[in-house]
């Protein structure tokens with residue numbers, strides 16, 4: 001890599017189309033101006049801290065890396081819906097460079113898609129990012145959770161209890177997985193946080209099965 005090049009310039013040159021996916025200017029996949037428009041932050045999301053959970057869940061940490069707006073929102077849209085699968089590696093490097101957490105986990109895991117949705121999209125965007133992160137951090141990535149119920153987006157549901165009961169039971173674990181995760185520390189990744197209900201349900205399933213820690217890593221949130 002030439003010394004003057006920033007890591008992300010080098011990466012997006014490797015993977016990219018010839019225009020910025022955010023502003024459509026002739027450039028790599030994310031031009032320098034749009035890169036500087038990203039808003040990184042460290043935040044324990046308060047909506048994930050609502051009461052009524054057991055000790056292991058309330059002691060967990062959730063890091064949100066970036067605010068979902070402008071350039072990142074456009075990049076994520078291109079990533080998910082225009083089959084720009086290679087952008088997953090770029091997004092993993094973005095997280096690797098900007099996340100504050102200490103990656104002292106036994107496994108990385110991710111929120112699965114329902115098989116029907118996986119067929120429609122062709123890939124799980126969270127899985128691609130998590131696998132690239134696993135390589136960067138040298139932590140095994142394990143396909144822990146299965147999605148058993150297809151849900152349409154739930155951003156409009158205002159009531160917290162209703163959101164919670166709607167996602168109850170949407171994930172399942174194989175018996176082998178239960179043996180694997182007992183006593184283990186897991187970092188559970190999701191790309192975009194809407195209400196937190198889905199992520200919390202996945203966390204709850206893993207804790208109930210015996211994991212000691214299930215922390216969260218979220219690429220982006222609107223808040």
Ligand SMILES: [Zn+2]
Nearest residue numbers: 020023031034
């Ligand atoms: Zn741009």
